[in-house]
Amino acid sequence: MKTVAALLVFISLAFVAIEGQRAPGIQRCLCRGPGVKIVNPKLIEKVEIHPASPSCGxxxxxxxxxxxxxxxxxxxxxxFTQNIIRMIANKNRSAQ
Structure with missing residues (x-):
């Protein structure tokens, strides 16, 4: 009986450890490929910056x-993108 209980505990711990790991090669990124290098700044309405995360590296x-x-x-x-990121960072610093 102790062996069965120990085995069940071991299996449940193994499931918890496996469930918390990201599957290799599977990413849920918004962008496919490297992206464009420049966009007309007059056409930009909103900028979203998504840092690296477990779902997208x-x-x-x-x-x-x-x-x-x-x-x-x-x-x-x-x-171009580095300049946009720098401008947003400077704007956030001045707002604080």
């Missing part, structure tokens, strides 16, 4: 455009 920068509410993914490594 890299930084994502998504802009919502005024014309038709299209979403575009920006390449986070481009100079």
């Amino acid at each position: 890299h930084l994502e920068v998504v802009v919502l455009l005024k014309n038709g509410a299209r979403r575009r993914c920006l390449n986070p490594e481009s100079v």
